[in-house]
Amino acid sequence: MFKFLKKKLKKIEEKAERSEEEKVIEGKKEVVKLKEEEKEEKRALFGLSEEKIEELLWDLEIALLESDVALEAVEYIKEYVKKSLSGSSRKDAKSRVEDALRNAISELLKKAEKDFFETVEEFEKPVVIMFVGVNGSGKTTAIAKLAYSLKKKGYGVVVAAGDTFRPGAIEQLERHAERINFKLIKHPPGSDPAAVAYDAIEHAKARHKDFVLIDTAGRMQTNINLMEEMRKIKRVASPHLIIFVGDALTGNDAIEQAKKFNEVVGIDGVILTKVDADAKGGASISIAYAIKKPLFFIGIGQGYEDQIPFKAEWMLSRIFGS
Numbered sequence: 001m002f003k004f005l006k007k008k009l010k011k012i013e014e015k016a017e018r019s020e021e022e023k024v025i026e027g028k029k030e031v032v033k034l035k036e037e038e039k040e041e042k043r044a045l046f047g048l049s050e051e052k053i054e055e056l057l058w059d060l061e062i063a064l065l066e067s068d069v070a071l072e073a074v075e076y077i078k079e080y081v082k083k084s085l086s087g088s089s090r091k092d093a094k095s096r097v098e099d100a101l102r103n104a105i106s107e108l109l110k111k112a113e114k115d116f117f118e119t120v121e122e123f124e125k126p127v128v129i130m131f132v133g134v135n136g137s138g139k140t141t142a143i144a145k146l147a148y149s150l151k152k153k154g155y156g157v158v159v160a161a162g163d164t165f166r167p168g169a170i171e172q173l174e175r176h177a178e179r180i181n182f183k184l185i186k187h188p189p190g191s192d193p194a195a196v197a198y199d200a201i202e203h204a205k206a207r208h209k210d211f212v213l214i215d216t217a218g219r220m221q222t223n224i225n226l227m228e229e230m231r232k233i234k235r236v237a238s239p240h241l242i243i244f245v246g247d248a249l250t251g252n253d254a255i256e257q258a259k260k261f262n263e264v265v266g267i268d269g270v271i272l273t274k275v276d277a278d279a280k281g282g283a284s285i286s287i288a289y290a291i292k293k294p295l296f297f298i299g300i301g302q303g304y305e306d307q308i309p310f311k312a313e314w315m316l317s318r319i320f321g322s
């Protein structure tokens, strides 16, 4: 997980250390070989020059962009690091840069935290949640995983098989329903997804179920008809929450999709899937910040237990841990 990003950030920290040594040597006007203790002492006396900080920030920007971090988040991290490094700390450059980077990303990630279960507590039952996203992003799997954890907490769950478009979509949910034991409301393939959602909500009301999870067909954000259909489902179901499900592996594209879905239908939060397979980490770091919506869960595998509430600390330790 995040191998690419980790390597890039390590390189920046190491470069900060090297450039600091070069500066010390240049400062003596002649290239001399300093003894280790001497180096240590000199390092403590010099801060990073403006020029070196600019160079570092440039390298950082490139590294973050290459890791698919969204522009908005790159700016935030750069500003934060710049401010931290302009201070008068006399610690050596490498650990100062490391601290600045870690704190910057930590602050950014903390903004994405919001407890899903606390959020839904506030709503009247049945709580209706609609899931949207492009084809194959992991919507149906995310719904099954969430149904699993809600059932485990003792809630009654109804799922609406709102993907009436893709062959096999209803069967996929039937298999989950059998294993997890939730009620599945389905209509024949090709029927109106808004009607399926409506029936699922009516069923939940009649049986005093706690949650209705509405699956929808994958759609490209550029397909006007399908985006319009999504609006219709929203109108009919009036969901308490609309959750965008994005695939971490698609990096910046996931962020662009989230923005577009937010424009068209309005989203309240994000589930980012396939984080387990993602080397770059850009979407994980920046999707919530870029669209100013919470990242409720991340998918870290294909099993029902592999969807965990997003925690900044957890992700930080994956990015900066050994």
Ligand SMILES: Nc1nc2c(ncn2[C@@H]2O[C@H](COP(=O)(O)OP(=O)(O)OP(=O)(O)O)[C@@H](O)[C@H]2O)c(=O)[nH]1
Binding pocket: 133, 134, 135, 136, 137, 138, 139, 140, 141, 142, 163, 166, 169, 216, 217, 218, 219, 273, 274, 275, 276, 277, 298, 299, 300, 301, 302, 306
């Ligand atoms: N490794 C990994 N694979 C995942 C994760 N979440 C989903 N997948 C896989 O991604 C593939 C697509 O998942 P689906 O849930 O069918 O995606 P979808 O968005 O419903 O797809 P459509 O209905 O076609 O739009 C499946 O093979 C899932 O097992 C995850 O967190 N990690």
Ligand SMILES: [Mg+2]
Binding pocket: 139, 140, 141, 163, 169, 215, 216, 217, 218
């Ligand atoms: Mg699906």
